[in-house]
Amino acid sequence: MTKAYAAQETVGRVVDDTPIALRISHPGTEAVTSVTVATAASLVLIDADGTTTIDITAAATDTLGEISDYINGLDNWSCKVLDGLRSDSVASSELVDGAITSSTVNGETVWDALVDTSVAVALTYRCTFDRNVDINRPKGGHRVSLKGFDYYANVGTGAPDMVQIYEWDAKNRVETQIWQALSVDATDTEVTFASGNGAITAGWGNDLIVRITDAATLTDADGNHLQCAYTKE
Numbered sequence: 108m109t110k111a112y113a114a115q116e117t118v119g120r121v122v123d124d125t126p127i128a129l130r131i132s133h134p135g136t137e138a139v140t141s142v143t144v145a146t147a148a149s150l151v152l153i154d155a156d157g158t159t160t161i162d163i164t165a166a167a168t169d170t171l172g173e174i175s176d177y178i179n180g181l182d183n184w185s186c187k188v189l190d191g192l193r194s195d196s197v198a199s200s201e202l203v204d205g206a207i208t209s210s211t212v213n214g215e216t217v218w219d220a221l222v223d224t225s226v227a228v229a230l231t232y233r234c235t236f237d238r239n240v241d242i243n244r245p246k247g248g249h250r251v252s253l254k255g256f257d258y259y260a261n262v263g264t265g266a267p268d269m270v271q272i273y274e275w276d277a278k279n280r281v282e283t284q285i286w287q288a289l290s291v292d293a294t295d296t297e298v299t300f301a302s303g304n305g306a307i308t309a310g311w312g313n314d315l316i317v318r319i320t321d322a323a324t325l326t327d328a329d330g331n332h333l334q335c336a337y338t339k340e
Contacts, residue, residue: 126190132240135183147200252306255299262321
């Protein structure tokens with residue numbers, strides 16, 4: 108009951124090329140020189156200890172989950188998959204190229220590798236209790252409830268199962284699709300899960316991932332967006 112009273116209403120929104128595929132942090136004490144996505148072929152992390160080059164076209168590190176696991180195996184760096192699925196490919200320019208400028212999120216310095224949405228053919232947002240990497244608040248006793256979302260997406264053709272919701276099982280490290288709907292092309296579309304207190308609620312410690320996708324194209328457009336309204340409890 109205490110968690111319900113302390114629940115926080117949250118809205119998250121992404122537009123073209125702004126979903127965060129990988130949020131990277133540097134808990135080590137060494138000075139960071141740069142973090143760069145280099146010509147869609149590698150992710151380069153440089154600090155005072157040296158340079159780590161991750162070949163994001165190699166079979167062992169060509170998905171978000173594999174890259175995140177690799178970074179988390181390094182001494183000085185940490186990583187979290189955010190607005191994406193662990194199985195998402197990055198081998199064909201799905202990440203935005205270039206040097207990544209650091210930012211501060213809840214007191215943590217992070218570098219965000221963004222999704223090139225027209226290449227990945229998806230707008231994705233993760234509803235999670237905590238979007239930080241290393242200063243995580245305990246998640247096991249928390250959960251999120253998705254009240255609804257709205258989107259506009261310039262897709263090729265509206266089709267079944269192109270609006271998707273996945274639940275990330277943090278304990279078992281598994282993403283499972285739990286909901287789907289027909290997509291609508293280039294139309295502001297709102298989805299609400301019942302009235303009052305209706306919502307899709309994740310298990311304790313889990314996340315909900317909302318995705319608008321297409322079988323062929325998602326063309327950049329001024330109106331493209333995905334906005335999710337959810338409760339953090």
